[in-house]
Amino acid sequence: MTRPPRRWRTEGIILRRRDFGERDLLLVLYTRQGKYTVRAPGARHPRSRRGPHLQPLHQVAVLLAHGRERPVLVEVETLRSWMVFREDVTRFTWAMYVSELTDRFVWEGEHYPGLYDLLRRTLDAIARHPQPDWPVHYYETHLLSRVGYHMELHHCVRCNRPIQAEDQFLSFQEGGVVCPSCASHATEHLLAVDVRTLKYLRHLQRSGPEAMWHPIPKQGVRARVARILQGYEQAILEQRLRSSRVLKQLGEFQPKSSPKSKTE
Numbered sequence: 388m389t390r391p392p393r394r395w396r397t398e399g400i401i402l403r404r405r406d407f408g409e410r411d412l413l414l415v416l417y418t419r420q421g422k423y424t425v426r427a428p429g430a431r432h433p434r435s436r437r438g439p440h441l442q443p444l445h446q447v448a449v450l451l452a453h454g455r456e457r458p459v460l461v462e463v464e465t466l467r468s469w470m471v472f473r474e475d476v477t478r479f480t481w482a483m484y485v486s487e488l489t490d491r492f493v494w495e496g497e498h499y500p501g502l503y504d505l506l507r508r509t510l511d512a513i514a515r516h517p518q519p520d521w522p523v524h525y526y527e528t529h530l531l532s533r534v535g536y537h538m539e540l541h542h543c544v545r546c547n548r549p550i551q552a553e554d555q556f557l558s559f560q561e562g563g564v565v566c567p568s569c570a571s572h573a574t575e576h577l578l579a580v581d582v583r584t585l586k587y588l589r590h591l592q593r594s595g596p597e598a599m600w601h602p603i604p605k606q607g608v609r610a611r612v613a614r615i616l617q618g619y620e621q622a623i624l625e626q627r628l629r630s631s632r633v634l635k636q637l638g639e640f641q642p643k644s645s646p647k648s649k650t651e
């Protein structure tokens with residue numbers, strides 16, 4: 388096993404920042420090496436030269452050092468800050484949505500090869516795209532697949548038969564398409580999905596990032612794609628929240644550990 392270096396250089400996108408202690412900041416970064424929360428000592432001091440570099444959605448080059456609880460920021464340089472996000476509230480909102488999704492779906496320390504470049508490329512597309520929601524849907528589709536929630540769009544999740552070119556249904560709980568035959572005796576509510584929307588969802592899934600730019604479907608299809616992806620994301624996050632609550636409740640029955648360790 389190779390030991391990680393005491394200091395290392397990488398680049399990342401700042402997903403989120405929050406105040407920490409009197410003068411420090413905690414930054415959540417998605418870097419080439421994965422997601423890390425790093426401490427930026429003194430970054431909130433009025434004379435700090437770093438402060439202005441440490442804004443959400445900035446692409447930064449950083450030098451990090453191992454700290455006791457988390458990496459510490461030693462040097463930072465802004466590589467890109469996408470001025471347009473300060474001027475265009477729609478683009479800014481989509482960019483923040485992508486940033487928040489990444490933060491919520493990727494755990495601390497997790498690394499998905501290629502995700503950093505995809506995130507960077509998506510932010511760049513949101514900044515310039517005629518319909519900035521479309522690159523967001525491309526990103527959502529690929530983020531979900533990478534983190535283990537690939538949506539099944541080719542076979543029915545109940546009977547496993549190949550999906551035919553006709554209107555279908557979706558189960559967020561089961562993560563994919565339910566054929567009309569299985570849907571006819573389903574007891575719970577399933578979301579109907581038309582052939583055209585399904586075709587675009589599959590296209591996003593199987594295509595490279597050029598699909599952010601071409602073809603761009605009409606507003607109606609984009610809105611239906613958005614509703615499906617957001618519904619699926621919400622279902623996954625709620626499921627996670629429920630299981631973390633269960634874990635927490637189970638934890639209450641565990642013996643209390645002696646002297647509380649110092650936490651941040």
Ligand SMILES: [Zn+2]
Nearest residue numbers: 543546566569
């Ligand atoms: Zn079926």
